[in-house]
């Protein structure tokens with residue numbers, strides 16, 4: 001009996017195992033802020049800063065497409081002057097819609113089976129409604145946090161896979177979710193194994209830009225300073241252990257240095 005079960009288990013594992021063969025970096029918005037020090041308390045007060053905001057389309061050979069973060073809303077593509085978030089003195093713009101970029105790659109929103117989000121801030125979940133049939137993958141702690149808001153950012157009846165901590169998503173080591181709370185209560189990052197490129201960490205907003213990473217600076221508006229620091233340490237250990245590249249989502253200079261869709265990483 002046990003042997004049969006074990007064989008079945010091995011068969012199902014084999015059937016599902018695959019790898020990530022493509023990762024597209026998609027421009028999902030940009031922002032200009034008047035005062036960097038909101039993100040780096042006491043440093044560069046009054047100095048402006050530009051942010052990138054990327055989505056990442058991941059193709060898995062067995063499971064199909066997974067989209068990591070969905071950027072700022074596509075509606076901004078129709079507003080040349082963008083939209084300003086007054087408390088942060090930050091203006092958001094979108095050069096093209098996510099739907100248009102996906103179309104250029106030959107992917108329709110319906111082709112995307114999974115949407116995983118780092119956290120529920122608007123510049124990361126802007127176009128969730130485009131992928132209404134995809135399974136939404138996020139931390140349970142972030143779901144609870146989002147659903148406690150007066151204006152719920154996610155439809156309550158969405159198909160979800162709620163995680164409690166780290167998770168090897170498809171049991172094959174290709175995509176590993178890392179619990180990195182602090183920016184928000186259930187913030188998560190994603191370790192991607194690419195056959196040619198190697199390991200890449202998509203760190204969401206665990207850190208916003210390079211100098212904050214180098215100096216372990218934490219934005220004043222983060223949910224927990226202690227958790228933010230611990231999550232940065234966790235990522236640093238992982239980056240060292242896995243010889244991984246850390247792709248800091250909002251770091252404009254490093255984002256500009258990466259190839260964007262329709263090009264991709266393998």
Ligand SMILES: [Zn+2]
Pocket residue numbers: 119121183205
């Ligand atoms: Zn955020």
